[in-house]
Amino acid sequence: MHAPTQAGDRLAKRNVLVLAGAQALGGANPAIVISLGGLVGQAIAENKLLATLPVSLLNLGLALGTIPAALVMRRLGRRNGYVLGASIGVLAGCIAAYGIASAAFVVFCLGTFVSGFYGAFVQSYRFAAADTASPAFRARAISWVMAGGLAAGIIGPQVVIWTRDLVPGALFAGAFLGQAGLAFLSLMVVSFLRAPPVAAAAQPGGRPLGEIMRQPRFVMAVLAGLTSYGLMSFVMTGAPLAMVGCGHGVDLAALGISLHILAMFGPSFITGRLIDRWGKERVTAAGLLLIAAAAAVGLSGLSVAHFWVALVLLGVGWNLGFIGATALVTECYRPEERAKVQAANDFLIFGSVALASFSSGKLLNLGGWDALNWLVFPPVALAIGLLAWQGRSRTAAA
Incomplete structure (x- = not known):
C-alpha cells in the first residue's frame, strides 16, 4: 500500500473528524476513573493503602490491552x-457502577x-x-485527533459532577453509568470511520520486530x-489524593483534573504545526522540560493554585x-x-x-507529594x- 499524497488527504481529514469525535467521548473514560478511582478506593477498600489500585488497574488494563487490540484490528x-472496543467500554462502566453500589472493591x-x-x-x-x-499531513492528523481530548476534559469531569449522586446510597456509581453511556455514543461515532481495507492493513512481510526495535x-x-506519559500518570494519579489530603475539597480536586485534561489536549490544535516548524525532537524536548517545570511548581507550595498550575x-x-514521540x-x-510496531x-x-501509577499511591503514602515531584527530574x-x-547524530550524518 502506497502512502497517501498530500493532495489525496481528503479521506484522512474525514477520518480525523470521526476519530476526534470518538476521542472526545472515549477520552472521558480515563478522566472519570482517574478523578474518582482513588476516592472510591478510599471509601470502600478495607486496606486504605490500596486506594489508588483502581487507577493503577486502569493503566494495567491499557497496557495489557494494546497487543490484543492491535490483533483484533489487524484481523x-x-x-x-x-x-468492539466501545462495547467493552460500555461493559466496563456498568461493572464499576455495580462494584460501587454493592461496596465490592474487587468488582x-x-x-x-x-x-x-x-x-x-x-x-x-x-x-x-x-x-x-x-x-x-501526518503530524497534524495525529495532533487534531488528540485535540478531541479537549472536549473529553470538559465532558469527563462534568459527568462526575452531574451524575455522582444519581444512584441513591452509592456515591459516584452514577458517574460510571455515565461513563458507559459515553462509550455507547462513541460506538456510534466510530462506525463512520473509513479505514484502509483489512487486506491492506494486514500485509505480510516486513522486518522482524526485534530489528525495528533496535x-x-x-x-x-x-x-x-514512556517518559512523557509515565511521569504524567505518576504525578496525576497522586494529585487528587494529595489535594484532598491537604484539606482541599473533592470538587476542587476534580476541577484540577479537568484543567489538567484541558491542558493535555488543548495545545493539540497547534502541536502539529509546531512540529512542522521546529521539528519532532525539539517539540518533544520542550514537552519534557514543561513536565520538569510542573514538578518544580509542585515542590514550591501546597495551595490550590500550586496544584492547579x-x-x-x-x-x-x-x-x-x-505527540512528538x-x-x-x-x-x-x-x-x-505498522500493526506490530504500534x-x-x-x-x-x-x-x-x-x-x-502503581507506585504513585504507595510513594504518596510513604513520602508525600514532594517525593512524587522529586522523582520526575532524572527520567x-x-x-x-x-x-x-x-x-546531533542526524545532523552529522546529513
Whole structure:
C-alpha cells in the first residue's frame, strides 16, 4: 500500500473528524476513573493503602490491552475493532457502577481494569489518523485527533459532577453509568470511520520486530513517549489524593483534573504545526522540560493554585512530549509493519504507565507529594539527553 499524497488527504481529514469525535467521548473514560478511582478506593477498600489500585488497574488494563487490540484490528479492521472496543467500554462502566453500589472493591477494580482495555482501543486512534495521511499531513492528523481530548476534559469531569449522586446510597456509581453511556455514543461515532481495507492493513512481510526495535530512533521515540506519559500518570494519579489530603475539597480536586485534561489536549490544535516548524525532537524536548517545570511548581507550595498550575504545566508538557514521540514512531516502520510496531510501542509505554501509577499511591503514602515531584527530574534528564544525542547524530550524518 502506497502512502497517501498530500493532495489525496481528503479521506484522512474525514477520518480525523470521526476519530476526534470518538476521542472526545472515549477520552472521558480515563478522566472519570482517574478523578474518582482513588476516592472510591478510599471509601470502600478495607486496606486504605490500596486506594489508588483502581487507577493503577486502569493503566494495567491499557497496557495489557494494546497487543490484543492491535490483533483484533489487524484481523477485523480499524472500524470493527473500534466498535468492539466501545462495547467493552460500555461493559466496563456498568461493572464499576455495580462494584460501587454493592461496596465490592474487587468488582470495582475489575471495572476499572476492563476500562483499560477500552482505553487501549482509544489510544490507537492517533495511529489510525496517520494510516490514511500523507507524510506532510501526518503530524497534524495525529495532533487534531488528540485535540478531541479537549472536549473529553470538559465532558469527563462534568459527568462526575452531574451524575455522582444519581444512584441513591452509592456515591459516584452514577458517574460510571455515565461513563458507559459515553462509550455507547462513541460506538456510534466510530462506525463512520473509513479505514484502509483489512487486506491492506494486514500485509505480510516486513522486518522482524526485534530489528525495528533496535533502531536508535525507535528507542529514542519510545523512551520519550514512556517518559512523557509515565511521569504524567505518576504525578496525576497522586494529585487528587494529595489535594484532598491537604484539606482541599473533592470538587476542587476534580476541577484540577479537568484543567489538567484541558491542558493535555488543548495545545493539540497547534502541536502539529509546531512540529512542522521546529521539528519532532525539539517539540518533544520542550514537552519534557514543561513536565520538569510542573514538578518544580509542585515542590514550591501546597495551595490550590500550586496544584492547579502544576497540573496545567504537566498537561501541556504531556501533549508536546507524547505527540512528538508518536510522530517520531511513525518514521520507524513501513506500512506492512505498522500493526506490530504500534502495538509494541504502546505496550512499552502503557506498561510503564501502569508501573508509574502503581507506585504513585504507595510513594504518596510513604513520602508525600514532594517525593512524587522529586522523582520526575532524572527520567526527564535521561530522555532529553537521548533526544539531543540523536539530533546531533542526524545532523552529522546529513
